[in-house]
Amino acid sequence: MTTAIPDKPLPFRTSWTQSFWDGTKRGEFLIQRCSNCDTPRFPPKPVCSNCWSTDCREVPAAGTGTVYTFTVQYRAGVPAFANDVPYAIVLVELDEGVRVMSDMVNCDAEQVHIGMPVKLVWDPPSEDLTMYKFEPA
Amino acid sequence: MAITASGTPAVVGTYVTEQGPLEGRTTSSIYVESVLGALADAGLSPGDVDGLVGAGPGNPALWNPHGVYVDLFGTPLRFYAEAKVGAGSPGAAIALAASAIREGRAEVVLVANAAGAPDMAHAGGLGADRDSAVARMSMLGSEFEYPWGTTRIADYAMYAQRHMYEYGTKPEQLAEVAVAARYHATLTPEAVMGPRGPITIDDVLASRMIASPLHLLDCCLINNGGGAYVVTSEARARSLRHDPVFLLGFGENYPFNDRHYARSLSGFDTHNSAGQALSQANLTHDDIDLAGVSDHFTINVLIELEDAGFCKKGEGGSFVEGGALQIGGRLPTNTDGGYLSHSHAGGCGVFTVIEAVTQLRREAGARQVQDATFAMLRGTGGAMQASYTAVLGRDIP
Ligand SMILES: [Zn+2]
Numbered sequence: 001m002t003t004a005i006p007d008k009p010l011p012f013r014t015s016w017t018q019s020f021w022d023g024t025k026r027g028e029f030l031i032q033r034c035s036n037c038d039t040p041r042f043p044p045k046p047v048c049s050n051c052w053s054t055d056c057r058e059v060p061a062a063g064t065g066t067v068y069t070f071t072v073q074y075r076a077g078v079p080a081f082a083n084d085v086p087y088a089i090v091l092v093e094l095d096e097g098v099r100v101m102s103d104m105v106n107c108d109a110e111q112v113h114i115g116m117p118v119k120l121v122w123d124p125p126s127e128d129l130t131m132y133k134f135e136p137a
Numbered sequence: 138m139a140i141t142a143s144g145t146p147a148v149v150g151t152y153v154t155e156q157g158p159l160e161g162r163t164t165s166s167i168y169v170e171s172v173l174g175a176l177a178d179a180g181l182s183p184g185d186v187d188g189l190v191g192a193g194p195g196n197p198a199l200w201n202p203h204g205v206y207v208d209l210f211g212t213p214l215r216f217y218a219e220a221k222v223g224a225g226s227p228g229a230a231i232a233l234a235a236s237a238i239r240e241g242r243a244e245v246v247l248v249a250n251a252a253g254a255p256d257m258a259h260a261g262g263l264g265a266d267r268d269s270a271v272a273r274m275s276m277l278g279s280e281f282e283y284p285w286g287t288t289r290i291a292d293y294a295m296y297a298q299r300h301m302y303e304y305g306t307k308p309e310q311l312a313e314v315a316v317a318a319r320y321h322a323t324l325t326p327e328a329v330m331g332p333r334g335p336i337t338i339d340d341v342l343a344s345r346m347i348a349s350p351l352h353l354l355d356c357c358l359i360n361n362g363g364g365a366y367v368v369t370s371e372a373r374a375r376s377l378r379h380d381p382v383f384l385l386g387f388g389e390n391y392p393f394n395d396r397h398y399a400r401s402l403s404g405f406d407t408h409n410s411a412g413q414a415l416s417q418a419n420l421t422h423d424d425i426d427l428a429g430v431s432d433h434f435t436i437n438v439l440i441e442l443e444d445a446g447f448c449k450k451g452e453g454g455s456f457v458e459g460g461a462l463q464i465g466g467r468l469p470t471n472t473d474g475g476y477l478s479h480s481h482a483g484g485c486g487v488f489t490v491i492e493a494v495t496q497l498r499r500e501a502g503a504r505q506v507q508d509a510t511f512a513m514l515r516g517t518g519g520a521m522q523a524s525y526t527a528v529l530g531r532d533i534p
Pocket residue numbers: 034035036037038039048049050051052053
């Protein structure tokens with residue numbers, strides 16, 4: 001017997017984040033840098049946490065970083081991930097200094113560890129949306 | 138605004154229903170039993186209640202979460218508020234109740250929580266079905282978190298991994314928390330896991346891995362049940378039938394929401410709420426006889442005890458070793474069995490307050506902490522994006 005696996009939940013998009021998702025479609029992972037104090041931030045938001053300036057520019061990140069923390073999931077929270085277990089969820093510190101959460105691919109989930117060097121890979125679930133994951137660097 | 142009620146507000150009535158799957162019991166029936174039980178314990182009736190903190194049964198999402206209560210009991214209110222500390226909200230509610238009483242905006246304030254089968258038009262809540270509860274909680278992250286298959290367990294597991302990396306914390310130390318909770322559950326009549334008997338550190342480590350490093354027995358229950366407590370002014374409290382249990386100090390922390398923005402994932406106390414609460418109470422850590430700490434997962438307790446200042450940051454693992462959290466140990470914690478082994482029914486923070494009151498009244502029977510006089514409560518919600526500290530006492534220092 002097979003059970004249909006539902007589609008994975010997609011990120012809802014806001015006016016703050018639309019240009020980020022436009023960037024991933026072009027193969028760019030955009031982070032924001034404050035125009036006043038240069039502090040980087042991600043996910044996108046309309047104000048700097050360091051100086052509260054609302055002016056910022058978007059710059060592409062290099063896409064490399066290290067695992068800040070992680071967990072290997074042996075039980076899926078929602079049925080859409082039932083076929084993926086065990087999978088590693090990672091919170092990665094990009095070289096630019098922001099943290100990015102995603103899943104690890106192209107490696108054994110149980111080999112993932114804090115400090116592991118990783119890089120971004122693209123994962124387009126549809127023509128309209130390009131998601132991102134991490135793989136070992 | 139003039140302070141119109143002098144003195145220190147106190148908890149004067151508590152009640153806990155049976156806990157478990159409670160097949161066939163609706164949320165409202167459990168809620169009504171909890172409310173009437175707590176008021177009867179205080180020697181009061183619904184006609185005495187003029188304030189409510191927290192929504193009525195069914196977690197109504199509409200503008201009038203107070204309306205369900207008012208219509209159930211037919212008793213209009215003059216004060217309503219809600220704490221927003223996730224499952225810890227009915228614990229944090231005690232400070233809103235006390236503020237209303239001190240300001241003369243209410244005299245008898247009720248805090249109640251119930252989880253059961255949905256039975257009302259706007260019924261929500263997680264219920265006792267583990268799969269649906271886990272799935273709903275998996276979608277609570279931000280749009281940059283949930284698409285990656287996060288779960289509430291994963292959220293805490295990532296904190297635990299970071300804590301282990303930064304401080305050398307061991308899975309055996311996390312397991313100590315679960316072992317203490319289960320032992321306490323065996324001494325608590327309504328505790329869901331009490332009948333299963335005690336467990337060992339090896340039992341926790343041998344239970345299946347859910348989200349590394351958290352095993353099944355590192356995770357809280359999902360069950361139904363209810364509880365309630367009643368708060369009133371010091372003057373009225375002293376005229377009622379039980380020893381009053383006073384709210385002596387209180388503080389909150391709201392460190393972040395989306396983990397991308399968190400400054401730390403191994404400590405969350407941005408405003409030293411425990412220091413604030415102890416200072417208000419004229420007490421120090423050494424005065425505290427027992428603790429009630431949110432234990433959705435074992436890692437919570439280590440982080441919370443550190444954040445509360447019972448040990449240095451990073452030393453929570455060694456602090457809990459050797460049964461330190463068990464009755465008779467250094468800091469008896471979650472003496473009813475906590476969310477891990479007593480009950481995790483809806484807004485389970487209500488049980489944290491009720492157990493502290495039971496202990497401070499010295500009515501805890503087989504699990505009584507000797508000479509219990511002061512308790513510290515640390516409640517968290519969500520994935521620790523909100524927390525509170527409350528200091529309760531049977532005396533006013
Ligand atoms: Zn700035």
